[in-house]
Amino acid sequence: xxxxxxxxxxxxxxxxxxxxxxxxxxxxxxxxxxxxxxxxxxxxxxxxxxxxxxxxxxxxxxxxxxxxxxxxxxxxxxxxxxxxxxxxxxxxxxxxxxxxxxxxxxxxxxxxxxxxxxxxxxxxxxxxxxxxxxxxxxxxxxxxxxxxxxxxxxxxxxxxxxxxxxxxxxxxxxxxxxxxxxx
Numbered sequence: 001x002x003x004x005x006x007x008x009x010x011x012x013x014x015x016x017x018x019x020x021x022x023x024x025x026x027x028x029x030x031x032x033x034x035x036x037x038x039x040x041x042x043x044x045x046x047x048x049x050x051x052x053x054x055x056x057x058x059x060x061x062x063x064x065x066x067x068x069x070x071x072x073x074x075x076x077x078x079x080x081x082x083x084x085x086x087x088x089x090x091x092x093x094x095x096x097x098x099x100x101x102x103x104x105x106x107x108x109x110x111x112x113x114x115x116x117x118x119x120x121x122x123x124x125x126x127x128x129x130x131x132x133x134x135x136x137x138x139x140x141x142x143x144x145x146x147x148x149x150x151x152x153x154x155x156x157x158x159x160x161x162x163x164x165x166x167x168x169x170x171x172x173x174x175x176x177x178x179x180x181x182x183x
Contacts, residue, residue: 001033001166001169001170002032002033002034002035003033003034003035003144003145003162003165003166004034004035004037004144004145005023005034005035005036005037005142005143005144006037006039006142006143006146007019007020007023007036007037007038007039007140007141007142008039008040008041008127008131008136008139008140008141008142009038009039009040009041009077009139009140010041010042010139010140011057011060011061011064011077011080011081011084012057012084012091013139013140014085015140015151016081016139016140017081017084017085019140019142019151019153020077020078020081020140022153022154022155022158023036023142023158024074024078025155026155026158026159026162027074034162036073036074037068037073038064038068038073038074038077039127039130039131040061040064040065040123040124040127040128041127041128041131041136041138041139041140041141042057042058042061042124042127042128043128053091056091056092056093056097057091058121058124059094059097059115060080060092060097061120061124062114062115062119062120062121062124063076063097063100063101063106063111063114063115064076064077064080065114065119065120065123065124066101066106066110066111066114066119066120067101067104067106070105070106070110072104072105072106075104075105076100076101076104076105076106079100079103079104080092080097080100080104083096083099083100094115097111097115098111098112098115142158144161144162144165145165145169147161147165149161
């Protein structure tokens, strides 16, 4: 049974980088057992940063959603975080963002089209509103199959939580057409 990891990520936050590294280690060890679903966590109205920085951050999230649509999400986020963190950048310019996207498997044209459009803006807004609805008030934030996980968690702690949730999920009965089976 696959465990779904929802990760509300702030692409420009050190804690998000650290937590993402832990997730990627676990993902590399058990790709068939887990799926990472990145969720943008960005409120341009709340963030008191200049308009240019807001555009850059928004473009990063838009391209992240393009990557998700094309099944390059995990690789794109990994490459983007490496570009930001390891090159000690506070933000990326458009050329750097395009380079990360192309390196992750997307076409330059689709990236440019996404950057120059309102594609994914509504999804990004809805992700933020959904986070607030689920009482997620800061990123990074992780949920495993819908269960909230503390953000300051070690790799071994996260593996224990995955195992615990997998066991709890196995105990759930499902009934279809009067026939009940244990998952």
